[in-house]
Amino acid sequence: MKETVDPRYAIAPQIFRALRQAIVTMELLPGQALSEKEIAAAFGVSRQPVREAFIKLGEARLVRILPQRGTFVVRISLSDVANARFVREAVEVAVARAACSIASNDAQARLADLVTAQAAAASAGDHRGFLALDEEFHRTLAEAVDCPTAWPIVEDVKAQMDRVRYLSLPEASPMSRLIEQHGAILAAIARRDPDAAAAAMRTHLSEILIALPRLARANPDLFDDSDLPAHATLGMARQ
Amino acid sequence: MKETVDPRYAIAPQIFRALRQAIVTMELLPGQALSEKEIAAAFGVSRQPVREAFIKLGEARLVRILPQRGTFVVRISLSDVANARFVREAVEVAVARAACSIASNDAQARLADLVTAQAAAASAGDHRGFLALDEEFHRTLAEAVDCPTAWPIVEDVKAQMDRVRYLSLPEASPMSRLIEQHGAILAAIARRDPDAAAAAMRTHLSEILIALPRLARANPDLFDDSDLPAHATLGMARQ
DNA sequence: AAAACCATACTACCATACCAGTTATCGGGC
DNA sequence: GCCCGATAACTGGTATGGTAGTATGGTTTT
Structure with missing residues (x-):
């Protein structure tokens, strides 16, 4: 090195x-x-x-x-990932709701640009660039609601989830679906519908749960099997 | 020292x-x-x-x-306090909701004991002990939903709010009201009513907003006046 | 042969030394 | 008296040394 x-x-x-x-x-x-x-x-x-x-x-x-x-x-701990997801969902759903009240047109335009750039990265097959833009989307959203301190916290817990995401990179990652989800969040914010924005964000952040069990089974050496999957409710908490 | x-x-x-x-x-x-x-x-x-x-x-x-x-x-920054409150509310409201699904009777009993102890501290006029028990209540709740990593995050942001609380200690602090609020949260959890639990938690964590403007005006030397109060929505975000 | 032991080679942690940059002070010139 | 510059006394950041504790592997002992 x-x-x-x-x-x-x-x-x-x-x-x-x-x-x-x-x-x-x-x-x-x-x-x-x-x-x-x-x-x-x-x-x-x-x-x-x-x-x-x-x-x-x-x-x-x-x-x-x-x-x-x-x-x-x-090793990747299923309970750590579930905990991280729980905290991240809590914070980012609140951010999405707040955005419906206070996100400026300017901020919404920047977010829309990021989604466009993601589409370009997706069609170019640039997974790495796509992930970077995804991160920037979420960070920009946090800034848009005047809550700059929310992002460092999300960034911290996100690492646990990102490790799983990179693990799933080799196989076809449904970038188009993630782009649609970002679009749905933005659309809900644009029409100032907090419930829809929250639901869209929740759906987006639950995406990881789909591949997680399979990845854990396929890579037992990378996962910590000592921890039982965290209580199912944590992964599915509905507000 | x-x-x-x-x-x-x-x-x-x-x-x-x-x-x-x-x-x-x-x-x-x-x-x-x-x-x-x-x-x-x-x-x-x-x-x-x-x-x-x-x-x-x-x-x-x-x-x-x-x-x-x-x-x-x-100095105490109003926007930092608002940001901390926003993140804390997001996380703890999610915890309260989750508790409605998975909090064991045992955990609920421990929480009830803590509220009882708080009442004792309150009638003894023990502000410091009261605050310590308050902290333990919130930590125990996070543990009750199998989300141990949520607490360190809350603990971190809480410091910003606690500084304001200690500032308001000299004057009569409505300990009885806080105890009632803890009781309301517990009651909602006991009857498995997530909306009520979330609302009760939100009310509880909004308590700080009542005294904050007055404290800021009374102690201008302790507060950072360079930052405008964060966007009002941040303090009042409704999910 | 198997088990116990000890020397060795790591580790993280704390203490100390050194460095670069900032600030305050003080002296000299105007 | 006031301003300006040199210098000394700080600061936090980095580098290095010392210490205690833990694995490991070879040797000795049973």
Whole structure:
């Protein structure tokens, strides 16, 4: 591994983002040991900022830090994914509802542009670009309701879900359906219908539940089988 | 300041909790400069764990870290409080709804005990103990719906609101009303009425909005007047 | 041969040292 | 007296060293 950081900015957050990306994209597999020393050497920095990145990864439950033993990428936990989905749905449904009241025309136009760009990425078969635009759609929506602090929280929990998404990338991912869902959310916001916006967002964020059981069965080595699937209600909570 | 830590456990989180508590309880006032070196000396540890605590406090937006300049307790930001309230309401309303489906009788009994204990604390005039029990009530509720990761998130954003609560402590705080609200939430859960539980939770978490404008006007030096009150809808978002 | 033990090589954590950038102070010139 | 510049005293960020604890593998003992 030969990575690089920009010394003009704080190093620790850069290491954190790089490692999170590597974990989410399955470049670093569950069980993999992460050595402070090795990572530091790979990035050409000292161990200290790497350690700070480890701590944040541990809080996001992407790695497990065992004092005096090591730091390891954790297996995908069905209950962690369900918990993340629960929190994300709670926050983003509330955001979608709020957007019906206060989203400006300008913000709606930006969101529409993002959906258009997603369609372009989809027809170009650019999965990575599509996922980046998806992320930007949700972030923009959070900003549109003047709730900037909601996004970092969603971003944190989202990592648990994204790992599953990247796992399902190789097979045909129904990008067109996700685009339709974004469109439905926008349409509901445009006609200021909070119930419809909430329902559309809920449907969108439940998409992951479809492939999850099959993925878990197909990749038992990547999943933590010690945790029973979280109580079904968590995945299906209806408000 | 002469604080103490237990060297048998990781030091950084202890420092973090101690400082957060000090900030939330207004022991450390907005504008106060926090020196890594001074705090380290006060706790009898090195600067390193103090630095890690600062980073977490910065993420919680309780302090502002200015590189090469200093770390300062931030003033209470009305928009930060509104944002925190928005996220907390979103998550806890979802928790309350889920509780209607899956909260065990055992969990409900524990929650009822906590409300009873709160009543005792209230009649004893023990504000601090009351607040601790309030926190435990909400944490127990999150555990009751098998969503343990929801609580740390709520705990994080809650700090912004708690600072306002402690500010309003000197004046008569309507503990009886808060107890009634907890009771209403529990009653709705007991009769498995998610809409009622959600409404009761929403009412409970909107309580802060009543005193907030007056507190901001009465303590202009503690509040950040640069940020306009967040869009009114954020405080009143109805799902 | 099997089991217990110990040396070794890791680990994360904390402490310390060093660095770069900011601020405040103080002295000198106008 | 006021302004401006050099400098000293901070700050947080990074690098490095030291310590205690944990796996591991080879050796010794039973």
